Amino acid sequence: MKPQSPYLTDEAAIITGSGNGIGRALAFEVAGEGARVFLVDSNEQKLADTLAELHAKGHEAQGAVIDLSLAGSAQQAVDQARAAFGSIHMVVHSASPPRREADTWRTVTREIWDEMYHVNVKTGFELARLVGQHMIDEGIAGRMVYLTSLHAHTPRNLPHYATSKAAMLMLVKELAKAWARHGIRINALTPGAIAAGGFKPAGDLALKIPMQRLGSAQDVAAMGLTLLIDRFSGYVTGTEVVVDGGLSVFNWFDPVQ
Numbered sequence: 596m597k598p599q600s601p602y603l604t605d606e607a608a609i610i611t612g613s614g615n616g617i618g619r620a621l622a623f624e625v626a627g628e629g630a631r632v633f634l635v636d637s638n639e640q641k642l643a644d645t646l647a648e649l650h651a652k653g654h655e656a657q658g659a660v661i662d663l664s665l666a667g668s669a670q671q672a673v674d675q676a677r678a679a680f681g682s683i684h685m686v687v688h689s690a691s692p693p694r695r696e697a698d699t700w701r702t703v704t705r706e707i708w709d710e711m712y713h714v715n716v717k718t719g720f721e722l723a724r725l726v727g728q729h730m731i732d733e734g735i736a737g738r739m740v741y742l743t744s745l746h747a748h749t750p751r752n753l754p755h756y757a758t759s760k761a762a763m764l765m766l767v768k769e770l771a772k773a774w775a776r777h778g779i780r781i782n783a784l785t786p787g788a789i790a791a792g793g794f795k796p797a798g799d800l801a802l803k804i805p806m807q808r809l810g811s812a813q814d815v816a817a818m819g820l821t822l823l824i825d826r827f828s829g830y831v832t833g834t835e836v837v838v839d840g841g842l843s844v845f846n847w848f849d850p851v852q
């Protein structure tokens with residue numbers, strides 16, 4: 596266990612969805628603690644911009660443009676990350692397709708449903724399995740953080756999104772139980788209403804949040820980093836850490852301030 600910052604020197608992380616929003620913010624946090632970061636995103640321009648900014652700050656970063664909704668994409672990501680850095684010590688799975696308000700129970704298509712499930716659940720599982728096996732084989736006490744949602748528990752009017760996040764939460768619990776004896780930890784990180792790229796706040800939502808503001812990608816990334824560092828979370832696995840400014844304790848009977 597490393598005594599003080601930087602906490603992640605000599606380690607390497609795969610971070611999906613790191614071209615934007617929370618994944619991007621986590622890439623800077625993890626690199627800032629001395630780790631090498633391998634970014635995976637389907638958006639070529641955003642990935643290139645993030646890599647350029649990491650390099651400008653002197654961080655060791657590489658990346659690959661990969662569509663994680665495709666079969667074989669997890670293997671592709673792991674192969675490329677291992678070719679770049681050798682051993683992998685951390686995984687952050689933040690990639691998730693856009694959530695469009697139009698995709699309700701009535702309108703969501705099979706293609707949109709499948710894309711959401713492939714990126715979040717199937718590729719999420721395959722990525723974890725591949726890296727988890729690698730960690731076990733190499734005796735690495737690895738850490739993983741999977742981005743879920745408050746809508747793993749409450750409806751969002753987007754059934755493909757909410758059910759996929761609920762499935763991810765159980766995936767985290769399954770893997771945490773299976774891997775704890777190997778020293779590998781995996782946790783769910785649950786953002787509330789975060790003004791990152793993937794969420795467009797409407798109306799007076801901020802006033803319904805007890806802390807009276809939307810969250811930032813940075814708010815979530817700071818907790819994600821905590822979950823990756825044994826010094827702060829070494830006895831934490833298979834759980835869900837909520838970063839929502841108190842949104843999930845909003846009470847409809849309270850007068851809006």
Ligand SMILES: NC(=O)c1ccc[n+]([C@@H]2O[C@H](COP(=O)([O-])OP(=O)(O)OC[C@H]3O[C@@H](n4cnc5c(N)ncnc54)[C@H](O)[C@@H]3O)[C@@H](O)[C@H]2O)c1
Pocket residue numbers: 611612613614615616617618635636637638641661662663664688689690691692693714742743744745785786787788789790791792793794812
């Ligand atoms: N922002 C919020 O309020 C909020 C709330 C709850 C949960 N979350 C979760 O947190 C995570 C990050 O959210 P965000 O707001 O930063 O999202 P974002 O849309 O800003 O970023 C997501 C990134 O994933 C990438 N991506 C999308 N589909 C992909 C694919 N098929 N293959 C590879 N990359 C792909 C995008 O290009 C983008 O860079 C997501 O899992 C999201 O569901 C966010």
